[in-house]
Amino acid sequence: MKISDIASISDAQKFILDLYPNDNRDFSYVFGYATRHLGYLCKSLCKNSPSVEEFIRSISWLLALANKLEVDVEVSLIKRHPDICPYCVVAPCKCRWTGKKPAIGIKAYKIPEELFYRAEQIKREKKADFQSHCERLAIIYPGNAYKWDAIGPWQLTSKMQEELAEVHEAATRYLSGRKSIDAVAEEFADLFAWLLSAWGLSFPEGNVDDSFIEYYLAGCPVCGNNENCECELFADLSTQLVDSDKIKELEKLFLALSSEVGFDGDEVSEVLQSLEAASKSQSEPVARAAVDQAKAKTEELEKLVERGAKNAKNATTIAQAIYKAIENFPFVG
Ligand SMILES: [Zn+2]
Ligand SMILES: [Zn+2]
Structure with a gap:
Protein backbone atom coordinates (compact mmCIF):
# COMPACT_ATOMS: atom_id res chain seq x y z
CA MET A 1 0.00 0.00 0.00
CA LEU A 217 5.60 10.65 3.81
CA ALA A 218 9.31 10.03 4.38
CA GLY A 219 8.81 6.38 5.44
CA CYS A 220 9.48 4.93 8.89
CA PRO A 221 10.19 7.93 11.15
CA VAL A 222 13.03 6.04 12.87
CA CYS A 223 15.01 4.33 10.05
CA GLY A 224 13.61 6.34 7.13
CA ASN A 225 12.87 3.30 4.96
CA ASN A 226 9.91 3.62 2.65
CA GLU A 227 9.15 0.02 1.75
CA ASN A 228 9.91 -2.05 4.84
CA CYS A 229 11.11 -0.65 8.12
CA GLU A 230 14.58 -1.96 8.94
CA CYS A 231 14.69 -0.88 12.57
CA GLU A 232 16.35 -3.19 15.08
CA LEU A 233 14.23 -4.44 17.98
CA PHE A 234 13.62 -1.66 20.50
CA ALA A 235 14.97 1.01 18.14
CA ASP A 236 12.77 4.03 18.79
CA LEU A 237 12.73 7.76 19.04
CA SER A 238 13.23 9.21 22.48
CA THR A 239 10.11 11.24 23.17
CA GLN A 240 9.74 11.78 26.91
CA LEU A 241 12.79 10.66 28.86
CA VAL A 242 16.18 12.31 29.15
CA ASP A 243 18.11 11.77 25.92
CA SER A 244 21.86 12.24 26.42
CA ASP A 245 22.41 13.17 22.75
CA LYS A 246 20.03 16.10 23.12
CA ILE A 247 21.75 17.23 26.33
CA LYS A 248 25.14 17.01 24.56
CA GLU A 249 23.74 19.13 21.75
CA LEU A 250 22.72 21.77 24.31
CA GLU A 251 26.20 21.56 25.84
CA LYS A 252 27.77 22.31 22.43
CA LEU A 253 25.46 25.27 21.87
CA PHE A 254 26.19 26.64 25.31
CA LEU A 255 29.95 26.30 24.76
CA ALA A 256 29.62 28.09 21.43
CA LEU A 257 27.68 30.92 23.06
CA SER A 258 30.20 31.43 25.84
CA SER A 259 33.13 31.54 23.41
CA GLU A 260 31.21 33.90 21.11
CA VAL A 261 30.57 36.23 24.02
CA GLY A 262 34.14 35.75 25.20
CA PHE A 263 33.07 34.78 28.69
CA ASP A 264 34.41 31.63 30.31
CA GLY A 265 34.19 32.23 34.05
CA ASP A 266 33.53 29.61 36.72
CA GLU A 267 29.78 29.81 36.26
CA VAL A 268 30.12 28.77 32.62
CA SER A 269 32.20 25.75 33.52
CA GLU A 270 29.65 24.90 36.24
CA VAL A 271 26.86 24.88 33.66
CA LEU A 272 28.95 22.60 31.46
CA GLN A 273 29.64 20.30 34.41
CA SER A 274 25.93 20.14 35.23
CA LEU A 275 25.00 19.33 31.62
CA GLU A 276 27.67 16.63 31.56
CA ALA A 277 26.27 15.16 34.80
CA ALA A 278 22.79 15.19 33.23
CA SER A 279 23.86 13.44 30.05
CA LYS A 280 25.90 10.89 32.00
CA SER A 281 23.20 10.05 34.56
CA GLN A 282 20.18 10.58 32.25
CA SER A 283 18.36 11.35 35.47
CA GLU A 284 15.37 13.64 35.14
CA PRO A 285 15.92 15.66 38.36
CA VAL A 286 19.55 16.33 37.37
CA ALA A 287 18.57 17.16 33.78
CA ARG A 288 15.80 19.54 34.85
CA ALA A 289 18.16 21.42 37.18
CA ALA A 290 20.99 21.48 34.62
CA VAL A 291 18.76 22.77 31.84
CA ASP A 292 17.39 25.43 34.17
CA GLN A 293 20.94 26.48 35.09
CA ALA A 294 21.90 26.66 31.38
CA LYS A 295 18.85 28.78 30.61
CA ALA A 296 19.57 31.27 33.42
CA LYS A 297 23.22 31.62 32.35
CA THR A 298 22.21 32.02 28.70
CA GLU A 299 19.92 34.90 29.68
CA GLU A 300 22.82 36.55 31.55
CA LEU A 301 25.19 36.10 28.61
CA GLU A 302 22.59 37.59 26.30
CA LYS A 303 22.49 40.68 28.49
CA LEU A 304 26.28 40.99 28.18
CA VAL A 305 25.84 40.91 24.41
CA GLU A 306 23.27 43.68 24.60
CA ARG A 307 25.81 45.74 26.51
CA GLY A 308 28.12 45.69 23.53
CA ALA A 309 30.13 42.47 23.44
CA LYS A 310 31.39 41.68 19.96
CA ASN A 311 29.71 39.25 17.56
CA ALA A 312 26.31 40.22 18.93
CA LYS A 313 24.44 38.78 15.97
CA ASN A 314 25.99 35.33 16.20
CA ALA A 315 25.53 35.24 19.96
CA THR A 316 21.84 36.11 19.70
CA THR A 317 21.31 33.40 17.10
CA ILE A 318 22.99 30.80 19.31
CA ALA A 319 21.00 31.95 22.36
CA GLN A 320 17.77 31.52 20.39
CA ALA A 321 18.89 28.01 19.38
CA ILE A 322 19.50 27.26 23.07
CA TYR A 323 16.00 28.41 24.08
CA LYS A 324 14.49 26.36 21.28
CA ALA A 325 16.45 23.25 22.32
CA ILE A 326 15.31 23.76 25.93
CA GLU A 327 11.67 24.16 24.89
CA ASN A 328 11.88 20.85 23.04
CA PHE A 329 12.93 18.88 26.11
CA PRO A 330 9.75 16.94 26.94
CA PHE A 331 10.45 16.99 30.65
CA VAL A 332 10.70 20.79 30.74
CA GLY A 333 7.52 22.64 31.68
ZN1 LIG B 1 -26.36 5.25 23.93
ZN1 LIG C 1 12.17 1.72 10.88
Whole structure:
Protein backbone atom coordinates (compact mmCIF):
# COMPACT_ATOMS: atom_id res chain seq x y z
CA MET A 1 0.00 0.00 0.00
CA LYS A 2 1.51 3.32 -1.11
CA ILE A 3 1.17 6.27 1.26
CA SER A 4 -0.43 8.36 -1.51
CA ASP A 5 -3.10 5.69 -2.11
CA ILE A 6 -4.47 5.68 1.45
CA ALA A 7 -8.18 6.55 1.37
CA SER A 8 -9.67 4.54 4.23
CA ILE A 9 -8.93 3.10 7.65
CA SER A 10 -8.32 -0.31 6.05
CA ASP A 11 -5.78 1.27 3.69
CA ALA A 12 -3.97 2.87 6.63
CA GLN A 13 -3.94 -0.50 8.43
CA LYS A 14 -2.57 -2.21 5.31
CA PHE A 15 0.08 0.51 4.96
CA ILE A 16 1.26 -0.14 8.53
CA LEU A 17 1.34 -3.90 7.83
CA ASP A 18 3.50 -3.36 4.72
CA LEU A 19 5.85 -0.95 6.47
CA TYR A 20 6.03 -3.05 9.65
CA PRO A 21 5.34 -6.65 8.57
CA ASN A 22 4.24 -9.18 11.16
CA ASP A 23 7.79 -10.27 11.95
CA ASN A 24 9.46 -11.15 15.20
CA ARG A 25 7.75 -8.35 17.08
CA ASP A 26 5.19 -10.36 19.01
CA PHE A 27 1.87 -9.37 20.58
CA SER A 28 3.43 -8.28 23.89
CA TYR A 29 6.09 -6.20 22.13
CA VAL A 30 3.56 -4.29 20.05
CA PHE A 31 1.16 -3.95 22.98
CA GLY A 32 4.01 -2.42 25.02
CA TYR A 33 4.63 0.32 22.48
CA ALA A 34 0.90 0.95 22.02
CA THR A 35 0.63 1.38 25.80
CA ARG A 36 3.65 3.70 25.90
CA HIS A 37 2.36 6.02 23.21
CA LEU A 38 -1.23 6.05 24.42
CA GLY A 39 0.09 6.83 27.92
CA TYR A 40 2.15 9.76 26.63
CA LEU A 41 -0.82 11.00 24.62
CA CYS A 42 -3.05 10.87 27.72
CA LYS A 43 -0.44 12.82 29.68
CA SER A 44 -0.33 15.51 26.98
CA LEU A 45 -4.14 15.61 26.77
CA CYS A 46 -4.27 16.23 30.52
CA LYS A 47 -1.76 19.07 30.11
CA ASN A 48 -3.86 20.45 27.23
CA SER A 49 -0.92 20.15 24.86
CA PRO A 50 -1.41 17.04 22.74
CA SER A 51 0.50 16.98 19.48
CA VAL A 52 -0.69 15.64 16.15
CA GLU A 53 2.30 13.27 16.14
CA GLU A 54 1.29 11.77 19.50
CA PHE A 55 -2.13 10.90 18.08
CA ILE A 56 -0.61 9.40 14.92
CA ARG A 57 1.89 7.33 16.91
CA SER A 58 -0.90 5.94 19.12
CA ILE A 59 -3.11 5.19 16.12
CA SER A 60 -0.20 3.52 14.30
CA TRP A 61 0.79 1.22 17.14
CA LEU A 62 -2.86 0.25 17.66
CA LEU A 63 -3.17 -0.53 13.95
CA ALA A 64 0.00 -2.64 14.27
CA LEU A 65 -1.56 -4.42 17.25
CA ALA A 66 -4.74 -5.05 15.25
CA ASN A 67 -2.57 -6.47 12.44
CA LYS A 68 -0.95 -8.81 14.96
CA LEU A 69 -4.39 -10.18 15.86
CA GLU A 70 -5.83 -9.89 12.33
CA VAL A 71 -8.58 -7.53 13.46
CA ASP A 72 -9.98 -5.24 10.76
CA VAL A 73 -10.31 -1.88 12.52
CA GLU A 74 -12.49 -0.24 9.86
CA VAL A 75 -15.01 -3.10 9.84
CA SER A 76 -15.02 -3.22 13.66
CA LEU A 77 -15.62 0.52 14.00
CA ILE A 78 -18.48 0.59 11.49
CA LYS A 79 -20.05 -2.50 13.02
CA ARG A 80 -19.82 -1.12 16.55
CA HIS A 81 -20.88 2.50 15.87
CA PRO A 82 -23.00 2.46 12.70
CA ASP A 83 -24.27 6.03 13.10
CA ILE A 84 -26.12 4.99 16.27
CA CYS A 85 -25.09 4.01 19.79
CA PRO A 86 -25.03 0.19 20.13
CA TYR A 87 -26.71 0.36 23.57
CA CYS A 88 -29.57 2.86 23.22
CA VAL A 89 -29.76 2.23 19.43
CA VAL A 90 -30.27 5.92 18.59
CA ALA A 91 -28.22 9.03 17.84
CA PRO A 92 -27.57 11.23 19.69
CA CYS A 93 -26.94 8.66 22.41
CA LYS A 94 -29.54 8.64 25.19
CA CYS A 95 -27.80 6.12 27.45
CA ARG A 96 -27.58 8.67 30.24
CA TRP A 97 -31.38 8.59 30.56
CA THR A 98 -32.04 4.96 29.62
CA GLY A 99 -29.26 3.37 31.68
CA LYS A 100 -27.62 1.96 28.51
CA LYS A 101 -30.87 0.30 27.38
CA PRO A 102 -32.66 0.91 24.05
CA ALA A 103 -34.36 4.29 23.78
CA ILE A 104 -36.82 2.97 21.23
CA GLY A 105 -39.21 0.07 21.51
CA ILE A 106 -36.88 -2.56 20.11
CA LYS A 107 -36.54 -6.11 21.41
CA ALA A 108 -33.03 -7.29 22.33
CA TYR A 109 -32.89 -9.89 19.56
CA LYS A 110 -33.61 -7.19 16.96
CA ILE A 111 -30.64 -4.98 18.00
CA PRO A 112 -27.93 -6.87 16.02
CA GLU A 113 -30.18 -6.75 12.95
CA GLU A 114 -30.63 -2.97 13.26
CA LEU A 115 -26.89 -2.40 13.77
CA PHE A 116 -26.10 -4.69 10.82
CA TYR A 117 -28.51 -2.84 8.54
CA ARG A 118 -27.00 0.53 9.48
CA ALA A 119 -23.44 -0.76 9.05
CA GLU A 120 -24.21 -2.08 5.58
CA GLN A 121 -25.65 1.31 4.67
CA ILE A 122 -22.42 3.06 5.75
CA LYS A 123 -20.30 0.58 3.78
CA ARG A 124 -22.38 1.23 0.66
CA GLU A 125 -22.83 4.97 0.88
CA LYS A 126 -20.25 6.66 3.09
CA LYS A 127 -16.54 7.28 3.39
CA ALA A 128 -14.64 4.98 5.70
CA ASP A 129 -11.62 7.08 6.61
CA PHE A 130 -10.68 8.08 10.16
CA GLN A 131 -11.96 11.65 9.83
CA SER A 132 -15.43 10.58 8.65
CA HIS A 133 -15.65 8.18 11.53
CA CYS A 134 -14.50 10.87 13.89
CA GLU A 135 -17.31 13.14 12.66
CA ARG A 136 -19.88 10.33 12.94
CA LEU A 137 -18.82 9.76 16.57
CA ALA A 138 -19.30 13.46 17.36
CA ILE A 139 -22.91 13.18 16.13
CA ILE A 140 -23.62 9.96 18.05
CA TYR A 141 -21.98 11.20 21.26
CA PRO A 142 -22.33 15.02 21.55
CA GLY A 143 -22.09 14.55 25.33
CA ASN A 144 -18.31 14.04 24.96
CA ALA A 145 -17.88 17.64 23.82
CA TYR A 146 -20.01 18.99 26.70
CA LYS A 147 -17.99 17.00 29.23
CA TRP A 148 -14.72 18.09 27.58
CA ASP A 149 -15.75 21.72 27.91
CA ALA A 150 -16.99 21.29 31.47
CA ILE A 151 -14.36 19.08 33.09
CA GLY A 152 -11.53 18.80 30.55
CA PRO A 153 -10.11 15.67 28.99
CA TRP A 154 -10.15 13.50 32.15
CA GLN A 155 -13.04 11.26 31.24
CA LEU A 156 -11.70 10.61 27.74
CA THR A 157 -8.18 9.80 28.92
CA SER A 158 -9.36 7.40 31.61
CA LYS A 159 -11.71 5.73 29.10
CA MET A 160 -8.87 5.34 26.62
CA GLN A 161 -6.69 3.68 29.22
CA GLU A 162 -9.55 1.47 30.42
CA GLU A 163 -10.29 0.37 26.84
CA LEU A 164 -6.62 -0.38 26.20
CA ALA A 165 -6.68 -2.66 29.25
CA GLU A 166 -9.81 -4.33 27.88
CA VAL A 167 -8.14 -4.86 24.50
CA HIS A 168 -5.37 -6.68 26.37
CA GLU A 169 -7.79 -8.82 28.36
CA ALA A 170 -9.86 -9.72 25.30
CA ALA A 171 -6.69 -10.46 23.29
CA THR A 172 -5.08 -12.73 25.89
CA ARG A 173 -8.37 -14.61 26.25
CA TYR A 174 -8.59 -14.93 22.48
CA LEU A 175 -4.96 -16.09 22.21
CA SER A 176 -5.63 -18.72 24.88
CA GLY A 177 -8.79 -19.88 23.13
CA ARG A 178 -11.32 -18.51 25.63
CA LYS A 179 -12.83 -15.64 23.62
CA SER A 180 -13.76 -15.10 20.01
CA ILE A 181 -11.94 -12.65 17.76
CA ASP A 182 -15.23 -10.70 17.51
CA ALA A 183 -14.93 -9.80 21.19
CA VAL A 184 -11.39 -8.49 20.57
CA ALA A 185 -12.60 -6.49 17.55
CA GLU A 186 -15.32 -4.89 19.67
CA GLU A 187 -12.73 -3.71 22.22
CA PHE A 188 -10.59 -2.24 19.44
CA ALA A 189 -13.65 -0.39 18.13
CA ASP A 190 -14.33 1.10 21.57
CA LEU A 191 -10.72 2.16 22.04
CA PHE A 192 -10.56 3.78 18.59
CA ALA A 193 -13.89 5.49 19.25
CA TRP A 194 -12.51 7.25 22.35
CA LEU A 195 -9.23 8.01 20.63
CA LEU A 196 -10.95 9.54 17.60
CA SER A 197 -13.30 11.51 19.85
CA ALA A 198 -10.25 12.93 21.64
CA TRP A 199 -8.73 13.82 18.26
CA GLY A 200 -11.90 15.61 17.14
CA LEU A 201 -12.01 17.64 20.34
CA SER A 202 -8.27 18.44 20.31
CA PHE A 203 -8.02 19.37 16.63
CA PRO A 204 -11.48 20.48 15.45
CA GLU A 205 -9.97 21.96 12.28
CA GLY A 206 -7.62 19.04 11.66
CA ASN A 207 -7.87 16.01 9.44
CA VAL A 208 -6.53 12.84 10.98
CA ASP A 209 -6.09 11.01 7.66
CA ASP A 210 -4.02 13.86 6.16
CA SER A 211 -1.91 13.97 9.33
CA PHE A 212 -1.36 10.20 9.14
CA ILE A 213 -0.17 10.49 5.54
CA GLU A 214 2.06 13.44 6.34
CA TYR A 215 3.66 11.56 9.24
CA TYR A 216 4.72 8.69 6.96
CA LEU A 217 5.60 10.65 3.81
CA ALA A 218 9.31 10.03 4.38
CA GLY A 219 8.81 6.38 5.44
CA CYS A 220 9.48 4.93 8.89
CA PRO A 221 10.19 7.93 11.15
CA VAL A 222 13.03 6.04 12.87
CA CYS A 223 15.01 4.33 10.05
CA GLY A 224 13.61 6.34 7.13
CA ASN A 225 12.87 3.30 4.96
CA ASN A 226 9.91 3.62 2.65
CA GLU A 227 9.15 0.02 1.75
CA ASN A 228 9.91 -2.05 4.84
CA CYS A 229 11.11 -0.65 8.12
CA GLU A 230 14.58 -1.96 8.94
CA CYS A 231 14.69 -0.88 12.57
CA GLU A 232 16.35 -3.19 15.08
CA LEU A 233 14.23 -4.44 17.98
CA PHE A 234 13.62 -1.66 20.50
CA ALA A 235 14.97 1.01 18.14
CA ASP A 236 12.77 4.03 18.79
CA LEU A 237 12.73 7.76 19.04
CA SER A 238 13.23 9.21 22.48
CA THR A 239 10.11 11.24 23.17
CA GLN A 240 9.74 11.78 26.91
CA LEU A 241 12.79 10.66 28.86
CA VAL A 242 16.18 12.31 29.15
CA ASP A 243 18.11 11.77 25.92
CA SER A 244 21.86 12.24 26.42
CA ASP A 245 22.41 13.17 22.75
CA LYS A 246 20.03 16.10 23.12
CA ILE A 247 21.75 17.23 26.33
CA LYS A 248 25.14 17.01 24.56
CA GLU A 249 23.74 19.13 21.75
CA LEU A 250 22.72 21.77 24.31
CA GLU A 251 26.20 21.56 25.84
CA LYS A 252 27.77 22.31 22.43
CA LEU A 253 25.46 25.27 21.87
CA PHE A 254 26.19 26.64 25.31
CA LEU A 255 29.95 26.30 24.76
CA ALA A 256 29.62 28.09 21.43
CA LEU A 257 27.68 30.92 23.06
CA SER A 258 30.20 31.43 25.84
CA SER A 259 33.13 31.54 23.41
CA GLU A 260 31.21 33.90 21.11
CA VAL A 261 30.57 36.23 24.02
CA GLY A 262 34.14 35.75 25.20
CA PHE A 263 33.07 34.78 28.69
CA ASP A 264 34.41 31.63 30.31
CA GLY A 265 34.19 32.23 34.05
CA ASP A 266 33.53 29.61 36.72
CA GLU A 267 29.78 29.81 36.26
CA VAL A 268 30.12 28.77 32.62
CA SER A 269 32.20 25.75 33.52
CA GLU A 270 29.65 24.90 36.24
CA VAL A 271 26.86 24.88 33.66
CA LEU A 272 28.95 22.60 31.46
CA GLN A 273 29.64 20.30 34.41
CA SER A 274 25.93 20.14 35.23
CA LEU A 275 25.00 19.33 31.62
CA GLU A 276 27.67 16.63 31.56
CA ALA A 277 26.27 15.16 34.80
CA ALA A 278 22.79 15.19 33.23
CA SER A 279 23.86 13.44 30.05
CA LYS A 280 25.90 10.89 32.00
CA SER A 281 23.20 10.05 34.56
CA GLN A 282 20.18 10.58 32.25
CA SER A 283 18.36 11.35 35.47
CA GLU A 284 15.37 13.64 35.14
CA PRO A 285 15.92 15.66 38.36
CA VAL A 286 19.55 16.33 37.37
CA ALA A 287 18.57 17.16 33.78
CA ARG A 288 15.80 19.54 34.85
CA ALA A 289 18.16 21.42 37.18
CA ALA A 290 20.99 21.48 34.62
CA VAL A 291 18.76 22.77 31.84
CA ASP A 292 17.39 25.43 34.17
CA GLN A 293 20.94 26.48 35.09
CA ALA A 294 21.90 26.66 31.38
CA LYS A 295 18.85 28.78 30.61
CA ALA A 296 19.57 31.27 33.42
CA LYS A 297 23.22 31.62 32.35
CA THR A 298 22.21 32.02 28.70
CA GLU A 299 19.92 34.90 29.68
CA GLU A 300 22.82 36.55 31.55
CA LEU A 301 25.19 36.10 28.61
CA GLU A 302 22.59 37.59 26.30
CA LYS A 303 22.49 40.68 28.49
CA LEU A 304 26.28 40.99 28.18
CA VAL A 305 25.84 40.91 24.41
CA GLU A 306 23.27 43.68 24.60
CA ARG A 307 25.81 45.74 26.51
CA GLY A 308 28.12 45.69 23.53
CA ALA A 309 30.13 42.47 23.44
CA LYS A 310 31.39 41.68 19.96
CA ASN A 311 29.71 39.25 17.56
CA ALA A 312 26.31 40.22 18.93
CA LYS A 313 24.44 38.78 15.97
CA ASN A 314 25.99 35.33 16.20
CA ALA A 315 25.53 35.24 19.96
CA THR A 316 21.84 36.11 19.70
CA THR A 317 21.31 33.40 17.10
CA ILE A 318 22.99 30.80 19.31
CA ALA A 319 21.00 31.95 22.36
CA GLN A 320 17.77 31.52 20.39
CA ALA A 321 18.89 28.01 19.38
CA ILE A 322 19.50 27.26 23.07
CA TYR A 323 16.00 28.41 24.08
CA LYS A 324 14.49 26.36 21.28
CA ALA A 325 16.45 23.25 22.32
CA ILE A 326 15.31 23.76 25.93
CA GLU A 327 11.67 24.16 24.89
CA ASN A 328 11.88 20.85 23.04
CA PHE A 329 12.93 18.88 26.11
CA PRO A 330 9.75 16.94 26.94
CA PHE A 331 10.45 16.99 30.65
CA VAL A 332 10.70 20.79 30.74
CA GLY A 333 7.52 22.64 31.68
ZN1 LIG B 1 -26.36 5.25 23.93
ZN1 LIG C 1 12.17 1.72 10.88
